[in-house]
Amino acid sequence: MDETGTDEAGMDEAGIHASVDRIANPWGGRTPYDRHRPWPTRVDSHLEAGVAPDQVQRWVQTASILHSDGDAMDVAVVDGRMVGVRGRADDRVNRGRLGPKDLFGWQANASKDRLTRPLIREGGRLVECDWDTAMDRIVARSRELLEERGPGSIGFYTSGQLYLEEYYTLAVLARAGIGTNHLDGNTRLCTATAAEALKQSFGCDGQPGCYDDFDHADVIALFGHNIAETQPVQWMRLLDRLAGGDPPRLVCVDPRPTRVARRAAVHLAPRAGTNVALLNALLHEIIRTDRVDHEYIAAHTVGFEELASGVRECTPQWAAGICDVPAASIGEAADVLGDADRLLSTVLQGVYQSHQATAAAVQINNLHLIRGMLGRPGAGVLQMNGQPTAQNTRECGADGDLPGFRNWRNDAHVADLAKVWNVEPGSIPHHAPPTHAMQIFRYAEQGSIRMLWISGTNPAVSLPELSRVRSILRQERLFVVVQDLFRTETARLADVVLPAATWGEKTGASTNADRTVHLSVKAVEPPGEARPDLDVFLDYAARMDFRDKDGGPLITWHDPESAFEAWKRCSAGRPCDYTGITYDRLRDASGVQWPCHEQAPDGTARLYTDGVGWAHPDVCESYGKDLETGAPDEPVEYRSLNPDGRAVIRAAAYLPPHETPDVDHPFQLTTGRTVYHFHTRTKTARAPQLNAAAPDVWVEASVSDAAALGLGEGDLVEVGTPRGALRGRLRVTDIRPGLLFVPFHYGYWDTAAGYGPSGGTPGRAANETTVTDWDPASKQPLFKTAAASLRLVERARGRHAPAPTTTASAPSRTDAAPPTVGGAAALVAETTDASHDTGGRNIR
Amino acid sequence: MNGVNLILRTLHHGEKHLAGQLTAVAERHRTEHEICHVAIDLAAWSRGHVLRLAETADARGVHLGGSSGAHTAGVLSALREKTAEAMAHRPEPGLLLLRDLRELHLSAVENSLHWEMLAQAGQAGRDERLLALVARCHPQTLRQMRWTNTMIRNLAPQILTSL
Incomplete structure (x- = not known):
């Protein structure tokens, strides 16, 4: 809050150590610097209450997966448990700083409601089982579909939150193992x-x-x-x-x-x-x-x-x-x-x-x-990028392009990829563009895709027009596999649920929006029987017995590092060349920017420096x-x-949007995000400080629109479109008149209804209202161009919107709502002492 | 110059027809979202062509008249949309979609050939106004052809191998 000066509030007189409420002040204290100078270091750390820094037994290197910035940090471990995080002072991306989601989000890993055993649907209910039972069921269904309906009946919908090694393995098994064109990531929605x-x-x-x-x-x-x-x-x-x-x-x-x-x-x-x-x-x-x-x-x-x-x-x-x-x-x-x-x-x-x-x-x-x-x-x-590892989804070919940014219409590129994989070029589908996510769901709706394997994403909240998405996932004929940390809205509609390990519980590389590659090292054991996504994909490939053209195993790697080495061979000579990077090099060092190879051994800061x-x-x-x-x-x-x-240089003419306001739907509606949450809140809602800062959905409208409708702060309102409706409390802000804003993070897992609106639970997810329409070139769905109605459901009677006051959702009248604060539980140590430059390095 | 007037009249009819076809296809395949939204955009291109053809013809003393092929919502479109929604979970409309895309493509090809004829006549007769009209509209017709061709290429494998 620069205007009010509270940025400096926590700094002591020496300006070296500070303790800052990073919910009230998400960006912490200032370390001003001049143009063309390096950004000073500031190390942010947050430990569980009662744990002192000298009690930490191990600090283990990782990078954030709660946004696309790629902030490098170390996880504090005590007795095999995560107890906090600290930014890595020597990393080029963040120079020690962490955002609120980094500082508090790690607590979600130890939530009591983590999935710890596989689940299968029996008699309409999800019941616990062992891994063999769950994997056998997936393999049996895969074999049956390949036999009866061919590879086009199987689709994979993955994430922007797994690691490089996992996407690459998935891309190889889907494209060359199954032979399907239907593999995409939720990166379709973000990047x-x-x-x-x-x-x-x-x-x-x-x-x-x-x-x-x-x-x-x-x-x-x-x-x-x-x-x-x-x-x-x-x-x-x-x-x-x-x-x-x-x-x-x-x-x-x-x-x-x-x-x-x-x-x-x-x-x-x-x-x-x-x-x-x-x-x-x-x-x-x-x-x-x-x-x-x-x-x-x-x-x-x-x-x-x-x-x-x-x-x-x-x-x-x-x-x-x-x-x-x-x-x-x-x-x-x-x-x-x-x-x-x-x-x-x-x-x-x-x-x-x-x-x-x-x-x-x-x-x-x-x-x-x-x-x-x-x-x-x-x-x-x-x-x-919108997501932490979206870049990897793209480069590994798990989101609609061939691995290594190869051109599916260039036969030489396909032949080159076939050589890397030791398969015939014809066994890599390239007769049409790789199927994008929205079309995968359409094929599932219309019945030509019969098995959909969803890993690390929650389409029952994040895709547009949720009533349609639920109706697709609920179909009897569609076999849905969900691999996740929690019993998400999507998991509740699955036939098989596989418990996955997450960051801190597995090792892997990830690449942020500026091509910086970081290594995340396993710090603690995953809960119960949860497994790294890589292990799940490798297990599936082994059970399916995928072979290369000489009869050898298609997938020749067995752990994160060998998968990374396999990916390096696939990336060689392509723009995203990783051949100069090793796990050892990424350990205890700053991230490295690709391309990194013999001619650019230190990585590459900028592309197109010379044409x-x-x-x-x-x-x-x-x-x-x-x-x-x-x-x-x-x-x-x-x-x-x-x-x-x-x-x-490609020109484009302006075209009017497909949906414009009319008498029944006089507003434009856009959805978006807040600093305290990520995606569908599966992790951030389980971090108490983050959840308390933005505990429920809200609706933003402008001062003039609210006045015209006689609405005020905290009124319960309903936003409706031809697709559906949601209810939330109103926040009157300085948003442009005629526009409504709803954050898209909120779903149903923490309501009585479980996965969608029902009798007692009205619509809460922004995507109840959004339209199924996408950009014709990128196939990215439109979440920011719908026409909507707004009506009063119930007066505020002293309530206010559960929207943060610290961000874009700040009320127009500052006294309209109490300020968002985190209190003692949200205090974060910020250290700007230069000697702490080494603080992030002497650790493992 | 009666020949040019004849082609203007034929093309005016052809573009009006394509606009109507695109709108009907958008309604019939309402649950094929990409088809539906892009078809509506492309119908607007053809309606624009109809208006410009009429203006050019007017200047030549030929009145082509009629509407621009603008679609009037009625019982039929409502019926098409409802049918599409009822069939959302069925694979069979896929075949109908391929047939519809083929028809759209052929109509666009027909229009394209007529634009070609107008362009050639414009060259021969040094008719700047005619050439400007073709330069403005014909590229969009070619893009309509490419889009229908692309959609057939992309959708045919899944539709034909899953029935």
């Missing part, structure tokens, strides 16, 4: 557009920039990216720069009054679903005033003329009418972007989960291409797509358009 936008512009996935660019940029533009809540540690970095010398100017595009918006030089709050119109106007202004780098464009791109003519009519006045943003503000934003010396842009769900997702994300790449703002410190694009390297027709991952229809471009066209493999 598919990031991947697609990079493929469209640069021919290949791979984050161009890196987090260090925050240290060097003079302008940082955040497009639909509430970084303060999704990646709180990088927001700490921005706050530290804002407090230091030569601070950056921020441009914020977000319809909510986020912390970023409050600190921005220019804040644009457009009507939902109009990002392309806004971006086209910004590009129009930059081109009109000729603030473009003609040399860069000539040397490294194709397609500029098409863009220039496409945005010629897109004046700020034109966009102002569509976006409901003042034309002068658009001009002002264009000035800031156009005058930037080093421009860094970051992009997240406000773009990715909205209408025309890929088209909009690509325009942000275009902004950098035409300004030549790539590949230099501070000049870069960060197409962010665009992966867009050549022979090496690119994709030949591009029609941004409006999703139809792929033909290889021969791509070759003639881009023979030398330059960046492709």
Whole structure:
């Protein structure tokens, strides 16, 4: 809370040690620094009450899996139990800092309601069984389906929260073992557009920039990216720069009054679903005033003329009418972007989960291409991820592309992959694009997929239009396997439930949104009979007896490290080359950024420092797509358009959203997140401090809309769409008028109903209301463009919304609700003493 | 120039027909979400073509008249949508979908060939207005063709091997 000064409240006079309530102040104390200087270290640690640091027996290295930042930390262990965490001072990502979810989320691992034994459905009920019984049932069903209906009857839906070794193993067993095209991750909901936008512009996935660019940029533009809540540690970095010398100017595009918006030089709050119109106007202004780098464009791109003519009519006045943003503000934003010396842009769900997702994300790449703002410190694009290991899902081929960013339409790439796996190219399905998650569920709905294996994700809360999702999962003919930590809403609908181990209980590598690879080492035993996801996949592969073309076992590895080594062979020579990384190298050191190989033994900070390297027709991952229809471009066209493999500048015209407000549904509705929770709360709701900070769903509406309807803070309201409805208490905020916001984290596992609304339990999940519609290019579902109604159910009578006051959900009138605090249980030690730089290193 | 007027008239009819077909397909396959949403977007392209064709024809003294192929919701569309919802869990509509996509593709190809003829006539007669019209509309027709072709390619394997 910089404005009120409480950031400093916990600091003692020396400014070295502080104890800070990190629920009341999620970002902790400031360590200001100047532009082009390294970000100072600040080590955050939180231990269980009653445990002193010197009582900790072991500190074990890991990285956070509760957001995409990849914060490196150590787990404190006492008597085989996790008792706390401490940030790793020497890691490039966080320099010792941790966010609230990192600091408190670990407690969920030891929850009493962890799954400890497999469950199978008997007579309509889930009953405990042993592993052999559960695995035999899965294997029997798999064999039966392969025999009767073929590999296309089996689908896999995985996560963005497992480890690299697990995705890779799953990708090999699904694609070359089963031979199915139906493997995707829930990364489809969070990061598919990031991947697609990079493929469209640069021919290949791979984050161009890196987090260090925050240290060097003079302008940082955040497009639909509430970084303060999704990646709180990088927001700490921005706050530290804002407090230091030569601070950056921020441009914020977000319809909510986020912390970023409050600190921005220019804040644009457009009507939902109009990002392309806004971006086209910004590009129009930059081109009109000729603030473009003609040399860069000539040397490294194709397609500029098409863009220039496409945005010629897109004046700020034109966009102002569509976006409901003042034309002068658009001009002002264009000035800031156009005058930037080093421009860094970051992009997240406000773009990715909205209408025309890929088209909009690509325009942000275009902004950098035409300004030549790539590949230099501070000049870069960060197409962010929503989940901790989404990058691994993408690169391992578990979310719809072939492993190692290979192009499924390039026979040479398929042959190369077949060689790595020692199988015939024909046994890797590549007759059509790998099936995306929304289509996997459609095939299950229509009955052609008969077995769906869901690992580490909770679609019964996270997918759009939940009544439909429940009806799909409940079908008698669909055999559903769920592999998870808890009895989630989805697990309750399963035929077999497998208890999984989680971080701290298993070893594996993970890669964050800026390509930094971290190792997470097992610190404690998993509860009961819970097993690492890798062990489950290896066991299944062994029982299915998958073979390579010479009759040897298809999967030749047996533990995390041998799986990592196998992945390295698959990644060799591709953009995500891991060949220079070993487990030993990742131990006790900072994370390493891929590509890391013989020529780049220390890893690679930035891609595209010298032109665009992966867009050549022979090496690119994709030949591009029609941004409006999703139809792929033909290889021969791509070759003639881009023979030398330059960046492709793709223009896109604005299209109105598919669902617009009308008399019955006069509001726009967007869903989103809060800093205190992750995904469907399966872990964060089981951490007392996090749960108390945001214990239940709420609905945000603007001051003017609330006044017009006679509604106030704490009133119980119902938000309805043609798909369904939910109830929550109202928070009146400075959100843009006409827009409602509902956090998507809340489901039913902690209600009487269990997995969905029922008699006594009204709708609580935001996704009761969302529409089944997705971006045609990235296939990412739209969560930010629905039309909704709002009505009063019951007056507040002294109650207030269970929404945090510390974040974008802060009430417009500060006295409308008591401030969110964590108290003694949320106190975190923050140490800025330089001698503590070594504090994170002398440990194992 | 009666030949050009004839093609304008034929294409006007063809685009109106395709707009109607796309809308009907969107309704009939309401539970195939990607088909449904993209088909509605593509119908808007064809309706735009209809209006522009009528303007161009007007300037040539030919009145093509009629609506832009805009869809009027009625009993039939409601019926199509309800049928689609009732059949959501059945595999058979997959075959119908492949047939519908084939028909859409063929209609778009027919329109494309007529755009081609107009373009050639425009070149021969140095008719800038005609050329501008074709330059504006024909690329979208080609994209309609590519989309229908793509959807057939992507969906056919699963639909045909699962019945």
